[in-house]
Amino acid sequence: NAGVTQTPKFQVLKTGQSMTLQCAQDMNHNSMYWYRQDPGMGLRLIYYSASEGTTDKGEVPNGYNVSRLNKREFSLRLESAAPSQTSVYFCASSAGVLIGYEQFFGPGTRLTVL
Amino acid sequence: ELKVEQNPLFLSMQEGKNYTIYCNYSTTSDRLYWYRQDPGKSLESLFVLLSNGAVKQEGRLMASLDTKARLSTLHITAAVHDLSATYFCAVDATGTYKYIFGTGTRLKVLA
Numbered sequence: 001n002a003g004v005t006q007t008p009k010f011q012v013l014k015t016g017q018s019m020t021l022q023c024a025q026d027m028n029h030n031s032m033y034w035y036r037q038d039p040g041m042g043l044r045l046i047y048y049s050a051s052e053g054t055t056d057k058g059e060v061p062n063g064y065n066v067s068r069l070n071k072r073e074f075s076l077r078l079e080s081a082a083p084s085q086t087s088v089y090f091c092a093s094s095a096g097v098l099i100g101y102e103q104f105f106g107p108g109t110r111l112t113v114l
Numbered sequence: 115e116l117k118v119e120q121n122p123l124f125l126s127m128q129e130g131k132n133y134t135i136y137c138n139y140s141t142t143s144d145r146l147y148w149y150r151q152d153p154g155k156s157l158e159s160l161f162v163l164l165s166n167g168a169v170k171q172e173g174r175l176m177a178s179l180d181t182k183a184r185l186s187t188l189h190i191t192a193a194v195h196d197l198s199a200t201y202f203c204a205v206d207a208t209g210t211y212k213y214i215f216g217t218g219t220r221l222k223v224l225a
Contacts, residue, residue: 025216042202042217043157050211059210090156094213102147102159103204103213 001025004106005089012112013081021076021109023091031094032074033058033103034066036087043090049074081113116141116207120216128224130192135219137186137203146186147213157202161188172182193223200208 004025013019025032030051035043035058045058049068063085065077074093078085089109095101117140125225127133137146148160161170163179163186170177174197176189186203 008223033213035215040217043204043210043215048211056211059214074119092157102149102162103157105157109154 004091004093006089006106006109008109010110011105012114013078014059014114015082017081018077018079019081020078021089021091021111022073023052023075023106024073025091025093025104026072027093027095027104028071029104030071030096033091033092033094034064034074034076035090036060036085037090037108038087044091046076078095078111081111083113085111086113087111116143116205116212116214118203118205118214118216120203120219121159122219123217124220124222126224127190127193129194132192133190135188135190135201135221137182137188137216139186139205139214141174141184141207142181143184143205143207144181145206147206148177148186148188148203148217149192149204151200151202151218153199160201190221193221195223195225197221 007022033048034046047066049055049106052071092103094103119138124200146163149157161177168179174191179186200218200220202218204213206213
């Protein structure tokens with residue numbers, strides 16, 4: 001039981017390059033989330049998927065797209081990376097917010113955009 | 115817009131002392147979550163508080179929730195060095211699937 005896994009762990013991009021961050025969970029959770037963490041800013045929600053087949057914008061969605069590939073997998077895509085997207089990205093999953101379950105977090109991806 | 119504020123943002127305390135971290139939020143919610151993050155690591159769930167008056171305890175940490183005041187507290191009793199970490203509270207607005215996090219409290223326990 002691996003929990004929430006993310007790949008890659010580290011990535012360096014040049015401005016304008018694109019990439020996809022992968023996330024998978026093996027806990028049969030319905031909801032999945034992408035956050036970014038910047039120093040002094042806490043975690044900010046980028047996108048979330050309440051259930052398979054649905055996605056919605058969070059607080060800071062500009063510059064990102066997501067795909068809920070199936071119940072297990074939720075990917076985050078940067079189409080044209082910018083230095084402002086340098087951050088640590090966390091994926092999380094939850095059995096379901098409406099019934100008060102905590103989130104489980106992946107190990108994170110440290111992204112640097114030059 | 116749901117906002118979550120924590121204070122203090124930084125806390126340096128001596129081993130053996132007690133202290134409280136506060137988490138205020140701006141909209142109706144009956145559910146609040148506390149997480150711990152060690153430097154360079156991911157977040158780990160500490161407590162889930164699901165109703166007004168809920169109190170949870172684990173070791174030297176105790177969390178409580180007052181939904182009428184929109185306030186949660188994380189109380190540290192007789193701090194030890196191993197408690198040094200950043201602590202986050204998070205709230206999900208009633209009827210949504212969004213969790214909103216506070217900015218975190220960086221706790222340093224000095225030997």
